[in-house]
Amino acid sequence: MSVDLPTRIDELSTASEECAYEKVGFHQRHTIDASVLIDLARAFFEAGYVLEMITCQDLRAETQKMLLVYSFNRLESVDRQLLHLAIDPDTEQAPTLSMIYSGANWFEREVYDMYGVRFSDHPELERILLPEDADFFALRKDFGRMDEASAGGDEAEEGDDD
Amino acid sequence: MTNPPRELSPSTEGELYTLNMGPQHPSMHGVLRLVLQLRGEQIVNAKPVIGYSHRAHEKMAENRSALQFLPNSSRIDYLSGMIYNLGYCQAVEKILQIEVPDRAVHIRIIAAELNRISSHLLWFGTFLLDLGGITPFLYSFDDREQILDILDSVTGSRLTYCYGRFGGVTRDVDDEFLERSTAFIKLLRTRLLMYKRLVTDNVILRERCIGVGVISKDTAFRFDVTGPSLRASGVAYDVRKAEPYGGYDRFDFEVPTEEDGDTMSRFHVRIREIEQSCRLIEQAIASMPEGDILPKKMPKRFQIPKGEFYFACESARGHFGIYMVGDGSDIPFKMKLRTPSFSNLSAMPETLRGTMLADTIAIVGGIDIVMPEIDR
Amino acid sequence: MGKVDRKDGVVRLPLVNPANTPVRDPLGDEAMVDPAVVRLAVLDDLLNLGRANSLWPLTFGLACCAIEMMAAGASKYDMDRFGAGVFRPSARQADVMILAGTISKKMSPVIRQLWDQMPSPKWAIAMGGCTIDGGPFKYPNQYAIEEGADKIVPVDIYIPGCPPRPEALIAGILQLKEKVKAGRRFEG
Secondary structure (H helix, E strand, O other), rough: OOOHHHHHHHHHHHEEEEEOOOHOOOEEEEOOOHHHHHHHHHHHHHHOOEEEEEEEEEHHHHHOOOEEEEEEOOOOOOEEEEEEEOOOOOOEEEEEEOOOOOOOOHHHHHHHHHHHEEEEOOOOOOOOOOOOOOOOOOOOOOOOOHHHHHOOOOOOOOOOOO | OOOOOOOOOOOOOOOOEEEEEOOOOOOOOOOOOEEEEOOEEEEEEEEEOOOOOOOHHHHHHOOOOOOOOHHHHHHHOOHHHHHHHHHHHHHHHHHOOOOHHHHHHHHHHHHHHHHHHHHOOOOHHHHHOOOOOOOOHHHHHEEEEEEEHHHHHOOOOOOOOOOOOOEEEEOOHHHHHHHHHHHHHHHHHHHHHHHHHHHHHOOHHHHHHHHOOOOOOOHHHHHHOHHHHHHHHOOOOOOOHHHOOOOOOOOOOOOOOOOOOHHHHHHHHHHHHHHHHHHHEEEEEEEOEEEEOOOOOOOOOOOOOOOEEEEEEEEEEEEEEEEEEOOOOOOOEEEHHHHHHHHHHHHHHHOOOOOOOOOHHHHHHHHOHHHHHHOO | OOEEOOOOOEEOOOOOOOOOOOOOOOOOOOOOOOHHHHHHHHHHHHHHHHHHOOOOEEEEEEEEHHHHHHHHHOOOOHHHHHOOOOOOOOOOHOOOOEEOOOOOOOOHHHHHHHHHHHOOEEEEEEOOOOOOOOOHHHHOOOOEOOHHHOOOOOOOEEEEOOOOOOOHHHHHHHHHHHHHHHHOOOOO
């Protein structure tokens, strides 16, 4: 390990924010670009952090982007760091972390399954929870909202045009 | 004594063929499907296929208010439903800054630890059933039924508890509950001795478990394996210690670890965890304060403020995380449930590679998965 | 020899039906009954009695309810008392499918295949709210689950609950036994 982690994060991230752990449950939040994700993940890996989860927020209504959220944590003493990476699901792909953190493989498949965000160089980017022939991305905000159900209720099963 | 991993010479002769196990298979613990590529009886490649129990919990969370989602929480992982239910309550309490009265903290710890014991007992029974022993299953279910009776008397349900409320619990416990819990722990200690004689020292079990399905520290780290499976690989990580929640820092308990990372180590870790849970319950009963079970001042509506929040707790299977994003309304904008079995199972392809087909049952059974928790 | 009731073509043994209440064919097709069937009815009754008291459920858990199904088979509730404790791992050996848990859209073709693999005569028990109508997971626009087991297999007994207690499952098994004894079943 040549450079320590905080320095490396400062170098790579676009913006960083200290957060009150007692209130929100994580220590720092960093906004990054897709180009530095792999370098930063490698820095976390070398500093002994685990990748707890990858998830996504559908912010297309406000920013036309999907916001990928990565959560890293240290097992010895808690230090939870969130990474935010905004991506346009129609034109861009996020780099995969499955070469560094093997667990990222399934997390990324789940994000693809639920939000339709693609990951470049992913070894097996296919549906994980939904059936293989599903033609929708279930957790997108424009799909299957409860309040948009027809008056009939029970029969309103058809998916969106996603 | 250390258990060296079993050496297997990788076979290169013979044709590669594919074997499908599940989703309906007696040892697949629900609806897991494993597509195995085999050469002879040796596994060359294993691919778990999941999603057969996907119930759209996360979509429901985005469509309901935080309070309406409460009954869902114990159905995510029905074996440690109480821990999930209380964990979800604690997440919302953390977000809304609700103080939990002391008595409710103690009751919660008793309920959660009883639930953890019942989950481990069920695993103990079914795991040994998978390995071909039906007697321990009958004994462990006998013990488990007693826990269910105790929890039933105060919660009204046997499995999918909805005991927690934001700020406390639904019903106060009476002295009879505490006496029954104390008596049960006394009984369980004698039963654990019997299990040791009946099961743990059994040569057939040892032959089937020692050195089988080794998850190394490095593998566990890369996949973020947590819970007993991680502690069996020699890492003393327990969310209850690492980031104490719900009053666990007031009590004295140990985090049992084993060094070898094989199925036998996972077996030992769970049995030792039962003992630690017993200790926690005893302490909580001994120091049970009088008082309210719900805070005096409560917000009228549970509005999730703008921003993102993370809450972690330790379920019977590992690190259960709730990541919630609020937009100021009653309904969360986003809720991600980070479930331990999902990560634990994702390490299976690597663990199964190179092992024998017959060991698959012991290895998959040994990590203790609950499918609806993986599929959510 | 029991009394032959020509109306519904079933021979009644006092042991089987002491009240001698009329039992209707579920298909309601009285034209099916011919003298040859009447002669076989004693054997049919005996067979049905045998079937009713040795139900072999399929080892098949879907979700939460499966744990209560296991509990019903374990030491405290002991479904063996009613002859229904022989859980078979293979569909080819089973004659009762206990649908215990939520049926996802991904799982429903598998369930249909298992049902088709089971040899006739066979019966299905829908255990828990999810298999009745989707239960707690039913909401408008639900994309993931099949709302009710009866969309996939013909269900004989419905057991409400989330999950039903083992006593409720046993009550369901006892109800099914009555149905089997009376020779009622869906074909196919």
